[in-house]
Amino acid sequence: MSTIERTLALxxxxxxxxxxxxxxxxxxxxxxxxxDLGIGRPILTARLRKLVAAxxxxxxxxxxxxPRYEYRLTPKGTAxxxxxxALVRWGDENMSTTPPTTRLVHAPCGTExxxxxxxxxxxxxxxPTAIRGVPDAAQA
Amino acid sequence: MSTIERTLALxxxxxxxxxxxxxxxxxxxxxxxxxDLGIGRPILTARLRKLVAAxxxxxxxxxxxxPRYEYRLTPKGTAxxxxxxALVRWGDENMSTTPPTTRLVHAPCGTExxxxxxxxxxxxxxxPTAIRGVPDAAQA
Numbered sequence: 623m624s625t626i627e628r629t630l631a632l633x634x635x636x637x638x639x640x641x642x643x644x645x646x647x648x649x650x651x652x653x654x655x656x657x658d659l660g661i662g663r664p665i666l667t668a669r670l671r672k673l674v675a676a677x678x679x680x681x682x683x684x685x686x687x688x689p690r691y692e693y694r695l696t697p698k699g700t701a702x703x704x705x706x707x708a709l710v711r712w713g714d715e716n717m718s719t720t721p722p723t724t725r726l727v728h729a730p731c732g733t734e735x736x737x738x739x740x741x742x743x744x745x746x747x748x749x750p751t752a753i754r755g756v757p758d759a760a761q762a
Numbered sequence: 763m764s765t766i767e768r769t770l771a772l773x774x775x776x777x778x779x780x781x782x783x784x785x786x787x788x789x790x791x792x793x794x795x796x797x798d799l800g801i802g803r804p805i806l807t808a809r810l811r812k813l814v815a816a817x818x819x820x821x822x823x824x825x826x827x828x829p830r831y832e833y834r835l836t837p838k839g840t841a842x843x844x845x846x847x848a849l850v851r852w853g854d855e856n857m858s859t860t861p862p863t864t865r866l867v868h869a870p871c872g873t874e875x876x877x878x879x880x881x882x883x884x885x886x887x888x889x890p891t892a893i894r895g896v897p898d899a900a901q902a
Contacts, residue, residue, distance in 0.1 A: 629853030708845035713769030
């Protein structure tokens with residue numbers, strides 16, 4: 623399988639994307655995922671297992687008697703957020719049959735977020751037409 | 763189907779993502795897609811048809827005798843670039859069995875691009891922990 627096929631096999635299904643999106647919003651506990659997403663418990667169990675096995679989430683104890691665990695994004699899982707947020711927003715804007723009911727905003731001020739590319743050398747934001755692919759010198 | 767299911771049905775397959783990524787890089791002609799991607803002609807034909815039917819690309823004549831067409835991203839297709847670029851980069855960094863051979867850079871200066879979220883009110887870049895979902899007032 624190519625890299626993009628492996629990536630899609632891991633995160634390219636509806637429930638996995640919705641579980642990750644809920645985790646980005648700060649949801650961590652099994653019952654909270656169920657209530658927030660309206661997802662069945664067996665489906666949620668399977669998706670959380672897959673995400674933990676792939677290293678995108680980790681099980682962290684939050685209570686010892688009786689033992690209880692919550693699910694936290696790892697750095698690898700958090701690194702997916704620009705992709706998931708962009709895909710979900712594009713879908714809401716372009717593929718929805720009903721207007722979206724939620725907007726994603728910058729929490730401190732409430733302004734709808736924007737996405738794009740950033741160059742730290744030039745300190746500018748830019749769009750896709752200013753992207754170039756170059757051979758990785760480390761591999762040359 | 764939910765919105766995210768419709769979105770994945772349209773763009774959640776390997777070749778569609780690779781065709782879009784090539785188009786972001788400025789590839790527009792059938793033979794150039796074939797050469798760049800090593801994609802079979804029937805698969806490429808099917809993917810381009812799907813993308814044109816969905817309004818992500820459009821067929822534009824570039825020669826009249828004989829008639830020849832190239833494939834250009836529409837604004838709807840271009841709007842997918844943050845999602846596709848983020849997904850492919852995350853895969854290259856986290857799911858690849860071999861080091862990636864290409865880096866995506868800011869064309870004018872060659873610095874590797876960064877992605878994140880931007881607030882135009884505060885004029886700051888921010889990460890996923892500063893995102894909040896709010897009910898859309900227009901739908902209330």
